[in-house]
Amino acid sequence: MASSMTRFFERFLKIDRRWIFLAIAIAVVIPFFAPLGLPVDVTPPVQRLYDAVDELEAGGAPLLLSIDYTPATSPELEPMSTAILRHVFEKGVRVIVMTLHPAGYGMAESAILRAAEEAGAEYGEDLVYLGFQPGTSAVILGLGVNITNVFPEDAYGTPLSEIPLMEGIRNYDDIPLLISLAGWSASEAWVYFAHQPYGQRVGGGVTAVMATDLYPYLDSGQLVGLLGGMRGAAEYEVLIGRPGSGARGMDSQSVIHLIIILLIVLGNVAYFATRRQRKLAGEGT
Amino acid sequence: MEFSTLIWTTIGVILTLCVYSFLYKDNPFYKFAEHLVVGASAGYYLVIYYYNFIDPNVVRPVFQLEHGGQAIALGGFEWWMALIPGLLGLLLYARFFPKIAWVGRWPLGIYVGGYAGLGISPVMQARVIDQMRAASSPLASIVGPGEVVDPFAAVTNTALGFVIFAVMTYFLLAKRHLGSRGIAAMIGVIAASAVVGYGGYVVLTALSAANVVSTTSILLVVGLLGTLAYFFFSLRHTGLLGGLARIGIVFLMVGFGASFGYTVMSRISLLIGRVGFLIDWIGMFSS
Amino acid sequence: MMRASLAVLSILVLSLTFGWAWAQDELVLEGVEPALSDTLPPDLIPPAPAAGLTAVDYVDNNDSGNKIDLSWTTSPDDGDGAADVTGYQVWRSETAAGPGDTLAFVAAGQAGYLDETAEPGTPYYYSVTAFDGTNHSDAVSFGPVAGARNWFTATRAAVLVLVSVFFGLVLVFTQLAERGAKLFVRRIPGLNAIEEAVGRATEMGRPVLYVPGIGEIDNIMTIASLTILSHVAKITARYETPLIVPTARAVVMSAAEEVVKEAYAEVGKPDAYNRDNIRYLSDAQFAFAGAVNGIMLREKPAANLYLGAFWAESLLLAETGFEAGAIQVAGTAMVSQLPFFVTACDYTLLGEELYAASAYLSREPKLLGGLKGSDWMKVVTIVLIAAGIIMNLVGADAFVEWFHTS
Numbered sequence: 006m007a008s009s010m011t012r013f014f015e016r017f018l019k020i021d022r023r024w025i026f027l028a029i030a031i032a033v034v035i036p037f038f039a040p041l042g043l044p045v046d047v048t049p050p051v052q053r054l055y056d057a058v059d060e061l062e063a064g065g066a067p068l069l070l071s072i073d074y075t076p077a078t079s080p081e082l083e084p085m086s087t088a089i090l091r092h093v094f095e096k097g098v099r100v101i102v103m104t105l106h107p108a109g110y111g112m113a114e115s116a117i118l119r120a121a122e123e124a125g126a127e128y129g130e131d132l133v134y135l136g137f138q139p140g141t142s143a144v145i146l147g148l149g150v151n152i153t154n155v156f157p158e159d160a161y162g163t164p165l166s167e168i169p170l171m172e173g174i175r176n177y178d179d180i181p182l183l184i185s186l187a188g189w190s191a192s193e194a195w196v197y198f199a200h201q202p203y204g205q206r207v208g209g210g211v212t213a214v215m216a217t218d219l220y221p222y223l224d225s226g227q228l229v230g231l232l233g234g235m236r237g238a239a240e241y242e243v244l245i246g247r248p249g250s251g252a253r254g255m256d257s258q259s260v261i262h263l264i265i266i267l268l269i270v271l272g273n274v275a276y277f278a279t280r281r282q283r284k285l286a287g288e289g290t
Numbered sequence: 291m292e293f294s295t296l297i298w299t300t301i302g303v304i305l306t307l308c309v310y311s312f313l314y315k316d317n318p319f320y321k322f323a324e325h326l327v328v329g330a331s332a333g334y335y336l337v338i339y340y341y342n343f344i345d346p347n348v349v350r351p352v353f354q355l356e357h358g359g360q361a362i363a364l365g366g367f368e369w370w371m372a373l374i375p376g377l378l379g380l381l382l383y384a385r386f387f388p389k390i391a392w393v394g395r396w397p398l399g400i401y402v403g404g405y406a407g408l409g410i411s412p413v414m415q416a417r418v419i420d421q422m423r424a425a426s427s428p429l430a431s432i433v434g435p436g437e438v439v440d441p442f443a444a445v446t447n448t449a450l451g452f453v454i455f456a457v458m459t460y461f462l463l464a465k466r467h468l469g470s471r472g473i474a475a476m477i478g479v480i481a482a483s484a485v486v487g488y489g490g491y492v493v494l495t496a497l498s499a500a501n502v503v504s505t506t507s508i509l510l511v512v513g514l515l516g517t518l519a520y521f522f523f524s525l526r527h528t529g530l531l532g533g534l535a536r537i538g539i540v541f542l543m544v545g546f547g548a549s550f551g552y553t554v555m556s557r558i559s560l561l562i563g564r565v566g567f568l569i570d571w572i573g574m575f576s577s
Numbered sequence: 578m579m580r581a582s583l584a585v586l587s588i589l590v591l592s593l594t595f596g597w598a599w600a601q602d603e604l605v606l607e608g609v610e611p612a613l614s615d616t617l618p619p620d621l622i623p624p625a626p627a628a629g630l631t632a633v634d635y636v637d638n639n640d641s642g643n644k645i646d647l648s649w650t651t652s653p654d655d656g657d658g659a660a661d662v663t664g665y666q667v668w669r670s671e672t673a674a675g676p677g678d679t680l681a682f683v684a685a686g687q688a689g690y691l692d693e694t695a696e697p698g699t700p701y702y703y704s705v706t707a708f709d710g711t712n713h714s715d716a717v718s719f720g721p722v723a724g725a726r727n728w729f730t731a732t733r734a735a736v737l738v739l740v741s742v743f744f745g746l747v748l749v750f751t752q753l754a755e756r757g758a759k760l761f762v763r764r765i766p767g768l769n770a771i772e773e774a775v776g777r778a779t780e781m782g783r784p785v786l787y788v789p790g791i792g793e794i795d796n797i798m799t800i801a802s803l804t805i806l807s808h809v810a811k812i813t814a815r816y817e818t819p820l821i822v823p824t825a826r827a828v829v830m831s832a833a834e835e836v837v838k839e840a841y842a843e844v845g846k847p848d849a850y851n852r853d854n855i856r857y858l859s860d861a862q863f864a865f866a867g868a869v870n871g872i873m874l875r876e877k878p879a880a881n882l883y884l885g886a887f888w889a890e891s892l893l894l895a896e897t898g899f900e901a902g903a904i905q906v907a908g909t910a911m912v913s914q915l916p917f918f919v920t921a922c923d924y925t926l927l928g929e930e931l932y933a934a935s936a937y938l939s940r941e942p943k944l945l946g947g948l949k950g951s952d953w954m955k956v957v958t959i960v961l962i963a964a965g966i967i968m969n970l971v972g973a974d975a976f977v978e979w980f981h982t983s
Contacts, residue, residue, distance in 0.1 A: 026313050033558075033565045078889070080563020081556060107338040108331075108861065137342045142408050157346070189862075189888055197412040200422075201982070213556040214889060217549045218913050225424035227416060227789045234552065235559040254562040261558050317875055324867045331861035385831060396833075398794070398828065405795035414740050415733075415982050422958060423980035426965025511966070518959055521929045523762050524952045542927065546916035553892070553916065 012274035025268070032264055036256035043259050045252065050223055051240040054208045054230025057182055058089065063097030067170065069183040071195065072113035073105045078188030078212050079112060084251035085186050085210040085237035086116040092245045094124035094131065099170055101180070103135040103156070105144060105191050110137045114160070129163075133170045136160030141191065145198035149177050149205070177205040182229070186210040192219060196227050210237065296574060303571045306564055326380035348376040425514055593945045612896045623712035624654040627688075630719040633702045635691060642697025642726035648689040652707035655685050661709040665914050667692075668704040668716070676704045676716060695724045733761060733982045743954050748954075751946025768934050770924035771805070774880035774904045784819035784854075785809065786878035788894065790885025790909065791825035791865060794832055797932070798910050802885035803829075803836050803945065805908075809882065809927035810840035814849055822855045823872060825865040830857040866890035870897040881906040882921070884931060887914045895921035908934065 047055075060175065061068055067237065070089065074082040093100050104113045117134055126132055135156040138144045146212050147155040152174065158164045165171045185192040187263055192209035199205040209219055213234025222228040232241055238251030308323035349355065351372035378400065384393040516538030519531055527535045627649045635644035647667065655662040662685045669692065670677025678701075683690050695701060702720030706713040735881055754760055778785045787809055789802040806822065813820040822837065824830040834855045841850035858868040870893065873881065881898040883891070884907065891907075891914040898905050899921045907918035908926030918925045929951070936944035968976040 023314065029558075029561070030565075031840070033562055034569075037565065037569050067568055075862070078560070080566070081559045083563075099507050107335055107342070110338055110342070137338065138338065139343050142405065146408065153291050185418065193416075197409070197416045201412040201415040213552040214549075214913050217545070221421060221424075222416075225420045234555050235562070236555065245683075250563075250566060253566065254559060258555065258558055258563075262555070266552060324864075324871060326861045327861070327864045331859050331864045335860050382828075382831065385834075394831065398892055400833065401828070402800075404793055405793075409795070410740065411733075411736055413744075415736050418958065419735055419739060419980050419982055422962055422965065423977055425962050426969055426977045426980070457752070501693070511962075514962070515959060518955045522952055522955055523765075523929075523933050523948060525761075526763050546919060550916040551915050552919075553913070556889070557892075 011278060013128075014278045017271060017275045018279060025180060028264060029261060032260045033257045036260060037253070040253075041256045041259070043256055045236075045239050045243050047240045047243055050231040050233070051237055051244070052230070053223075053242060054184070054210075054232060055092075055155040055244045057206065057208055057229045058092055058098070058184075059096070061093070061096070061098040066179055066181045067099040067101050067174065067179045068093055069101045069103070071105060071183065071185040071187075071191070072116060073109050073187035073189070073191035074112055074187055075106055075108035075188065076088050076112065077108075080254070081212045081235045081238065082186045082210060083112070083116065083137060084235065084249055084254075085232050086113075087120060087249055088238060088241040088245055088247070088251065089184060089186075089210075090116065090120035091124065091247060092241075094120060094126045095245070097131075099130075100132045101135065101170070101174070102132060104137045105139055105185075105194070106139050106187075106189070107139070110160075117265055129168050129170060131170070133165075133168050134160045140213065141194050142198050145194060146202065149230060151176055151201065177203045180205070182206050182208060184208040186232075188212040188215065190215075193222075196222055200227055213237075256282065293299065299571050303568060310564075316396065348372055348379075352376060443511065512537065516541055597636050621712070622659070622709075624659060624707040624709045624714045625652045626714035627655075627665060627705050627717050629650050630703065630705050630717045632692075632701075632719045632722040634722065634724050636727060642724040643693055643695050645692040645695050645701065645703075645724055646689070646723055647692065647703055647705070647719075649705050649717065651686065651688050654709070655707065659709075662707050663710045664708050665690075666706050666708050666713065668706070670702045670704070670720075671699065673702050673720060676706075677702070682708075697726050699723055724964070735980050739957075742957060743950060745934050746953050747946050747950030749946075750949035751942050752951075754942035754945045760949055760962050762933065762937055762945065762948060765926070765930050765933055765937060768926075768937060770906045771809065771882060771934075772812065774882065774906050774923075775809060775816075775818065777904055779813075779816040779818045779881035780881045783877055783879035784821050785813055785880045785882065786869075786872065786876075786898075786903075787820060787822045787882045788869060788885070789822065789829060789833060790825060790887050791862060791890065792829075792886030793826055794828040796886045798886040799829055801932050801935040802908075803832055804939050804941070805882075805884050805931075806833060807836045807840045808835045808938045811844050814841040814844045814846040817846065819851065820854060821872060821876065821878060823858050823865070823869050824856065825858060825860055825862070827857055827860075830855060862888060862890055863893075866893045869894055873897050873901050873903070877901065877903075878904055879904045883909070883918065884926070885909060887911050887918075889914075892917040892921065898922075908937050 026283055055145050058068065061127070069258065070086070074084055074086075088102065102113055104110055114134065117132060121128065121132060128134075135152075136153055152171070153165050156165065157167060177183075177199060183195060183199060185195045185207065187209075188211065192207075192211050192215070195205075195207045195209070200207045207227070208229045208231070209222075210232035211219060211234075216231065216233030216237075219228060220232055221235075223231055232238060235251050235254050239248075239255045242249050242252050255283065305323050305326070308319040311317055312320040344509040351369065378397040381393050381397050516534050516536075518533035518538070520538030520542065522531065522535075525531055597688055630647065630649040632645050632647045634642075635646040649665075652658075652665075653663050654660060664685050665683045665687065665756065667680040667683060667690050668676040669680045680692060680694075681690055692701075692703075700721035700723045702718060703722070704716040704717045704718040708714070709891065750760065775785050787806055789806060790796070790799055792799040794800070810820055814816075820837065822833050834852065837855060838847075838850050838852075841847050859865045869890075872878070873894075874897070881894075881903045883905070885896060887894075887909050888911065891909070891911075895905060895907065895917055905922040906924045906926075907922040908930055908931040909915065910928045912928065915925065915927060919927075932944075932951075933948055936948040965977050965980075968974075
């Protein structure tokens with residue numbers, strides 16, 4: 006004697022997942038055309054990273070930005086690189102960009118070209134792009150001894166000794182802050198091989214998936230700050246006062262989260278309700 | 291708008307749609323996009339690795355070639371240091387010749403050994419020693435340097451932590467579905483933990499010389515001990531160790547839940563990024 | 578903003594350059610023979626030089642070979658005699674000939690300077706001149722001297738001690754295991770699941786898919802996975818069940834080939850080994866995941882084993898496998914990926930259970946030693962944390978500070 010409620014739940018559990026895909030798709034698209042403008046609060050890990058960047062001196066010792074993400078994770082991480090580069094160029098802080106991932110090569114190049122053009126930053130004076138070297142841990146350790154040992158020339162074949170920005174920059178001693186943006190274990194590798202042996206201050210920007218991996222390093226001071234996922238990027242955009250693609254996605258994000266929470270609750274209720282029904286049926290026969 | 295930009299973006303849009311067609315079901319369009327990605331990325335990696343690594347580190351130094359107007363004149367030592375690793379790398383191809391295939395193990399051995407050596411000390415520092423230091427002063431680590439703690443937030447967070455903990459423990463220990471007595475018991479456990487949590491907070495704040503102490507730090511230590519107990523393989527999980535391990539699995543599951551939530555956020559972000567790309571593409575025609 | 582800071586920077590650079598040029602001029606003045614007459618203004622007489630310059634490689638607890646310690650005897654005119662010395666100029670050169678570049682200006686009364694900008698292993702020549710505001714004395718020189726890196730950094734003593742304790746434990750247990758001591762390792766629930774899954778695939782006459790993760794060969798999870806792969810390969814070899822191993826790293830592929838081939842030879846079925854089933858697909862994460870999904874849908878393995886290091890592809894793989902109806906067993910120490918394996922797979926080896934499984938299955942003394950060693954290292958950790966908390970509460974901070982290593 007299945008009630009209509011139970012029948013609904015049974016059908017709900019067997020729903021064709023394509024309906025869920027459709028619901029999600031609609032929920033993503035609508036806020037693009039009708040933004041809700043939900044507020045974004047800034048969390049302490051993001052604030053700390055922002056402060057660390059903000060303390061850098063204009064025209065002084067440079068920021069080392071390692072753009073270690075790939076096209077696959079760029080929706081979460083590209084807003085971060087854009088926001089950080091906007092922040093440093095606006096402040097006149099000089100920046101050295103590199104990558105530890107072969108697929109990051111093009112991502113880094115397009116990110117700096119866009120930001121430099123927008124801010125009128127000059128290559129060689131305000132920024133330099135070192136390119137890619139394989140061998141993650143060996144590369145990070147090598148930079149602590151001498152940058153030119155690892156990158157004898159920049160990404161375009163100019164020897165580092167001929168680049169004005171690199172004058173007097175030998176290793177981590179001359180770099181007050183390092184930020185790694187990655188969708189894989191690169192940020193952790195920077196903690197292991199730059200912070201631990203050399204005491205280098207390291208900040209991270211990672212996909213939300215990886216954020217929980219890196220949280221333990223915040224309390225212990227091994228990371229100065231952390232941006233987690235598109236949400237972290239949106240918070241950074243709020244701090245520099247320039248909403249970008251991170252903030253643009255937050256509305257869709259919130260709506261979908263509500264749908265998912267609803268589905269999880271419904272799914273669990275349906276599961277327990279039908280389980281009880283099944284049990285009763287089982288006992289009856 | 292440059293015409294070429296439009297062409298390339300449109301190809302990107304078509305490929306995105308090909309991949310998303312998999313959401314309906316497996317089909318030739320998806321397969322085409324899949325094979326294209328596999329092939330194109332293999333080619334891309336080959337080129338990137340060759341020009342960023344093999345060419346500057348092996349080919350140019352060994353053959354003393356020029357690049358960017360600079361003649362490379364290496365001393366004997368540097369020349370050998372470019373040649374020997376290059377030859378070791380070539381040995382990997384020995385496996386194509388069954389008789390000398392065993393030679394290929396040498397470079398593998400050097401590679402594995404070298405990386406293990408590089409990693410041991412920093413990983414020990416990062417994952418064990420510094421974390422141990424942070425856990426030894428939980429009262430300091432919860433409240434970061436220069437942060438002011440809102441007592442109300444501290445109390446509610448603590449109480450919430452204990453409630454989640456109680457619910458999880460109850461489900462784990464009960465191992466059967468909830469009857470009315472079970473629900474009553476659970477409410478009891480929640481109330482008790484909230485009282486213990488708040489009481490602990492008050493007592494510790496009174497005892498400690500530090501300004502504000504959060505009892506979440508006790509949860510942190512309990513979770514740490516429980517998790518370590520769960521991953522202790524030298525004794526059977528009975529008695530005290532078994533109890534601790536149970537608590538450990540509760541913390542593990544809470545951690546997995548948080549992780550899962552973050553990942554959902556990540557995946558949704560990828561979708562939002564793609565949708566943004568498609569919408570920007572449509573925007574190209576109107577501009 | 579940008580332009581303003583550039584302007585400030587250029588003014589700074591220019592003034593520094595002029596300052597330097599000015600200092601060079603002073604040096605030229607040194608060559609002018611001063612008249613030794615009391616009637617002349619005193620600032621034309623250079624001060625008496627400093628003496629006895631020595632430079633030694635400075636050794637402290639954190640020295641990476643970039644520090645050279647200089648000391649000299651102050652000029653007789655410093656605080657005494659003409660009493661007009663305002664300071665000492667320190668010069669550094671890589672050749673014995675010239676004074677080289679100005680390194681620093683040290684106030685009067687100081688008889689030493691620590692150069693912290695030396696390139697380790699480069700020999701330097703140092704010179705010091707006394708300066709009275711107008712004139713430099715003759716230089717007193719010393720060289721060559723080079724900085725050497727330290728072998729030991731005292732602030733990292735904790736690392737040495739704990740790594741030694743850990744390695745000591747591992748070595749002792751490995752020795753015990755090799756001598757045949759019965760080392761107890763508790764049963765890991767779900768370990769049999771791997772064998773059950775392979776058994777079911779055999780019954781159904783369908784292949785087993787073994788994904789060793791997308792970690793490099795240096796990843797310890799990949800290494801543990803290859804040990805388990807050897808065990809799985811022995812079972813599939815016995816029953817002649819096809820074993821498909823897709824890999825994302827070329828080096829892992831060659832290692833997997835070795836492992837599977839050896840396992841097949843060991844159970845006497847070298848001919849059943851099919852090299853084409855150990856495949857390299859792509860280094861790119863999602864291209865790899867897409868290709869493995871393709872294998873799941875087209876070749877329909879009945880058992881999917883995901884053991885090793887996984888990142889974002891974990892859910893894509895496990896979800897597709899679940900849809901395809903395969904029995905799935907996963908195991909990884911990637912904490913962020915465990916939730917998906919827990920939800921989408923029939924059994925999951927959590928974190929270190931992966932390593933424990935590889936030790937349990939193989940009973941290899943080295944793996945057992947490693948497992949037992951890390952078990953007792955956990956006890957050491959718990960004891961140290963407990964001690965740390967107590968020390969912290971009684972205010973003995975030095976104990977916890979000893980673990981501050983960077």
